[in-house]
Amino acid sequence: MAADFKIAIVGSGPAGLSAAVHAVKLGVPHVLFERAQHLNDTIFKYQKRKHVMATPEVLPLRSDLDFREESREEIIDGWTRSVEEAKLNIRLGVEVTAIKGQKGDFALTLSTGETVSAEFVVLAIGVQGNLNRLRIPGNDLPFVQYQLDDPDEYTGEEIAVIGTGDAGLENALALAINNNVSIINRVADFPRAKAGNIALIEAAIKSGDIHHLANCEPKAIEAGFLVCDTADGAGVRLKVDRVIARIGALPPRRFVESCGVVFPNDSPTAYPPVSETYESQVPGLYIVGALAGYPLIKHCLNQGYEVVEYIQGNNIPPADEPLIQAKLDAAKVAMSVSELVAAVRERLPLFANLTALQVREFLIHSEIHHPAAGEIVFERGEFANSLYNILDGEVGIRVNPDDPNEMVRLRRSEFFGEMALISGRRRTSTVVATADSLLLEVDRNTMVKLVRSEPTIKAGIDKAAVVREIKTFLMPNVEDHVLADVVDSSTVFEFKPNEKLIEEDADDDSVYLIRKGSVTVSMRVGGKDVVLAYLPAGNYIGEMALVTHRHRAATVTAASATEAIRMDSAAFRALLDRDPELRRKVEEKLEQRMIERNLLSRNAEAGDLIGFLVRQGIGEATDVLLIDESLCVRCDNCEKACAETHHGVSRLNREAGPTFAMLHVPTSCRHCEDPHCMTDCPPDAIHRAPNGEVFITDQCIGCGNCERNCPYGVIQMAAVPQKKPGLLSWLFFGRGPGPGEDKSPEGLAHRTGGKHAVKCDMCKGIDGGPACVRACPTGAAIRVDPAGFIDVMRRGQ
Amino acid sequence: MSVSEPVSAPGAADLRPTRHESFLAFDRFRFLKWAVILVALAIVMYLLVRPYGRPYGGGWTGYTLGTVGALLILWLTWFGYRKRSYTENAGRLAARLSAHVYLGIALFFVATLHTGFHFGWNVHTLAYALMCIVIASGIYGVYAYVRYPRQMTENRESMTTVQMLGRIAGIDDELRGVAMPLDDATVAVVERAITDTAVGGSAWRQLSGRYPGCTTAMAIAHMEAHAREVAPANADAWRQTRLKLEEKGAVLQRIRADIRYKALMEVWLYLHVPLTFALLAALTAHIISVFFL
Amino acid sequence: MRRSQHASGPRIGLGRGTDNAVPLADIRVGLHIAALVPREGGIAIEKLGSSPLIINGDSVDYARLNPGDEILLGPYRIEILPPPEGCDGAIQIELVQPMGAALERLSAGARIGLERTGASKRIYAWTGFVVIAVICLAVPIIFYSGGYMQPWSKQATNPKFPQLVGLSWNAGTFSNAHRFFAADCKTCHQGAFAAIPDNACLSCHAKVGNHVMHHVKLGAVGEELASLRCVDCHSEHRGIEGSVIREAHLCLGCHRNLADRAPAAEVRDIGGWPQGHPQFRATLVADAAKGATMRAELGTSPPPMDHPGIKFSHAAHLVKGGFPALGYKEMACADCHVAEPSGQSYLPITYKKQCESCHELSFDKVALPWPDAKVPHGDDVGVIAAVWNYYAGLALRGGAAAAPIPAAAPADRRGAGMPAPPAAAPPPGDTQGWVTAKSLEALRIVFDERRGCAYCHNSTAADGAWNTDKILAGALPPKADPPHVVAPVMLRTRFLPNARFDHASHRGMDCEDCHASRTAQTSGEVLIPGVDNCVKCHGGEKASLQAQSTCITCHIFHRSEFGAMRMTAGATP
16 A cells, blocks of 8 residues: 655654755655644754854755754744745644554554554654653643743743753753742752853852752642752742743653664663664664754754655765865875775774764864875874874884884874873874875864763773873883783773872872873871872872882872873882883882972972962963962053954953962963863864964854853953054054953943854964963063973972 | 973974063063163263263264164154054063163163263253153152062952952941941941942042041041940940941952052053153254254 | 831831831931821821931921822832721832942942043143143244244343243353354354354454465365364354364374375374374574574484574573672573563564673773764674774874874784784874774774674684684775675574464473573574473373363464465355
């Protein structure tokens, strides 16, 4: 029997809508099911006037729906119009409850009870599809809602917000402006929220703008009241005009599985695997959009278009094909994209488990290099931006900076550059191609995402990294097999800031090799912790106990998010016995450290200085502005210079920030090793330049995530400044705002355009170095990198 | 180098200083040396190459010294522009200031020799006098820049101006509460202390840090005077109000001191800059008058 | 924030105090400011304390309240509402002037930073610039162009504006000489941006002397000289001491190496003073008969000799103990050397003034009936006739008879080659013979080298010796145009004509400090001291322990004897 439709599309998000519209274009009989009463629920639920961006920029849009960076409203209007023109066959307010059958004959059961048949099914239901609802009585009362379109709609109400994820906190903060907001928290703190949001909410609670009910469990909702249990058992009966519950949304896994699709693993973030044509294991059942692991609107639109083409049997190349091809051509590699994709999957074990689609996905953000023998790949001292994979050929790592010929060689299917990628510091050695090679350079942010999502990749990198790190930092010229036991017995530990690696007087004696972040060594002197030393990544610690067979002499604390390799003491000791040369080195170092410590333990001042600087985040900084307040005359020329060189907005606040021993750390970017601001940038607009500058590109959409995420409050949202007249005409006639003078509200009033995140970019692209330092008339302002911190810290002694 | 030392930028030979260095000591007193050499040359020239008659600013020496002096003045004046032109890469401003200071002082000697110690009631001496005042004010500036920053920091205890104002505002709000039950007379003075709090103001106030008729001080004085007449019921409120006022007084003192230091570091510019321009006019008149007639 | 409450009681107090029935929690209101009291079925309000109570615009102490009334009480506005059931009255209180947020108020009130005090560097700078540019630049130029500019004068008790303007540009004090016309800058400053032209000076100083004789051809040096402008050596506004620049550079510029650059000038190179100045060259008499002079360098050995043609010994005259005839008083320089009125130099030495008083030319002292039996000085040709005439006159008066000549003539007085005297005395009555004899006798004395001409003078003979008999042979009776017998004499009054030595300014000194006269035996010895004598006291132009001396201390630039410096007044170089 013939099916009712050729294609049944479930979900009218960007993917589904795009598919439907294209189906109309190709004249394919189709039906589009949307559970909500209106199309395109996803975008509909965006907060009002949300500025939606069209990323990835590079990816060409292929869809019958128009889409560019614009506001939520514009997008909705645009699509509504094209949908009307297209005359889709839409079933609004209808939920598909089950999908049975196989290719050519699927049976879709609808919430209305009826059943529809289709040859192909396109699942485009995304992950936002089903928001979790409260499971308590009264969860469907009219004043209970599960999302918030426009916080400005409500004023003067008593509102209870349930859910302490980012969504909940953001809503609460937005509403608190015009309403009395209480936030209902099962626990006392906010474990599931971004640091930025936590900071904001805690401030709001402190100032009394938001009422925080900790350890409080919603029990029931009655007309005008929210009833909760409290820890003390007394319970509360909260008078509310409105309840907003933001308790997350999960992929409708059960439903998808019920369709016969099998998920690769149990992680809640896992996506159903799909072929290059978006076909799931169930033939004829296609999965596109967020559910297939593509949250970006542009991807969804493209896939909606492509899936229909595939179903029609036209094997069009994916949208990113030309992009990747271009990269190949640029590198003068005679290879087709599919060959490349294949090569990556076969030759690079690291990426073995990635689907072809995922590979294509990160290839867009990767570079292909084709260095001839002898060509330098990267220089020691550059900042890490990427991981290199050897598709072909051979490279040599110059392990000894002084002798270019002393090299460790890597061949096909190995990778390099991961150490700097992990530590976030400068490259520790130069890498040169020793044969004509084909290298795949994967961009840092992409790599970080991959590492986060794919445990196998993380494991793979770590395994190799540990060996190399031990070799580089401890014993460059030792055969791998010598190290074998040490490596096997060693494990990587991650430490949060202020977490202790080693406790004074503990009697463990394993040795730690810091590979990321930095630590401080402190000692209790007269009941007071005296900081003795600051050790950045690349140092090993704990050898003292090992060599002297005594208890731990000092406490080692992570100064920032730190990763350290713990080497088993027995194995390490064995190694020392085998390698007298290494033992000598270790003992020398020990000697020298003993001396430094004795010096320092007598000079608490210096220790305090280190402690202070570490508290100011120098531990994770790669470049920080330090002002000597005994020289600073408060002329604010640094701020003016910054504003002048950066569209009239100063990226640093000279006055703010703490001072210790005349050393002032103003509010200005530290260019962290692992920048907090980068962690959650929707348009991926924050990057790190080869010289280490962390900067924000024009792709910024002003979402403010980075501003919230930065623990040092150095990012601000600012608009484009007004045009300014020449300096002389200000000097002589006072025309227009003077240098750095339009920070005033009036100045800001003149500004135009939407706000964007701005931060210090270390005057990247301005030769002569950072303007703030150049413009300091008294030499009070300097920028120092980790090499310099040590210097500054010694100042105390 | 050991690999465990942090790797710094390749070819880190950019002009980024790695340690704090006062503009006075810039580059091991490079510009002080220059200045000394300049002055030495000027003196030697003055002594060796005498013009006919007594030195009078003319002749080989006179014109050389004069030209050098005039060029110096122009170059020093240009500092005002250079200081604010941030975009062009003209090295560190600290270097420029260092040169500005030392060559500025050198200018005094050059110009003095140029006068040949002839002074009179004319535009020539006027220009010289103006120059001297400008240089003198500049020297005060250096003094201020060396002396006050440290004191300022010590006074602030890493509080920003806004924070201090905020603190005061906070105390004001608290005062409103605690003073409520007190008698009308006291409340009146407290209210005044709250509503008109003098922070900054006239140049004299900012420079002296003295605020005659400070409402807070008056309020404290009032409470001092009427301490006996407190109704026992209000004793507690009285004590708290008193404490708050004292606290406010302390913060006020701190912010006022801060303002004072800032003013002391600024005020000389109000002499330095305008007189520089007066000097430019006088200099022009001097040069023209010399060659005009 | 609306709250409604019900209050009852005989009087309902309003105020800050918590004991009020209606507490007003704002510290701007008094503890008790007013009270509501019931009044025949309605309510009235009465004022308590000092703060004003304003009802419908006018301040009252007590008033009955009707619905719709409005009371202003500090920051509160109280409206009277129609009383609901069972109430005497109803009021609605609202805070109409809420207390502004403290921080805003503070930050608004705080004026931090000097720029907030209204002081503006820019405005001050412009003011200063403009004021000075106008007063010291524009105005003077205008005044100058208009010719109003006047120099400042201390005498002016209340200075005029033009003078102030002049003062502002005046470069220095005027030299005394130029003050009389300094009243008008344009006298010298004839154009803008132009140095003082020579004719500005020549208009007065037309006759200023030239430096070299016009006919001397100096070549390049000459052109240099011609190209000199007055202001090169004379500069004004240097104070009252004058506008002449005395520095040696000026002269040495040319004179350091003039010998080879301009031989025609016949001058030696001068290195400077005192070092580098060559020995003086005195102008001496080469040959008195011919009147020829010569320049001889002083201080040579043998020392240069003068040839004045006279026998004179300073030493003999300045002999110790003096002369009996003068009462044994020693002679002094001043006895003979008489300063000219200016005192700069000395009057010429003459027989009449200096010699005659001691050395009179008398003959025949033996028996003179009248005193003036003298031969004229300076007229050697007339001497013989004068003696003859004397004895002839004596004879006419019978002198011959009265004093016959003794027969025997002293033989020893006969020299070789002498004409034999008359063998015998002339017979009495032979008057001519007598006169001749007498004259011969006298003339022998006149030409005598002890008492006569020969004492000081040379004869005209080649060797200058005196051969009396030869002279007298056939000389009597006198003939027409007899021969000269005394060689001519030539005495110089200035020995260093190119320098200018002022004896007056050295008057304080002793002559012998410079002139070694006591040892000078002959008239040939030159008593002019050499340069080494001057440098004892005269140092260079910057000497501190000697008299500061420059070229023009002794040498004159403008030599009027050479004619005018510039051909015609107004001729520009």
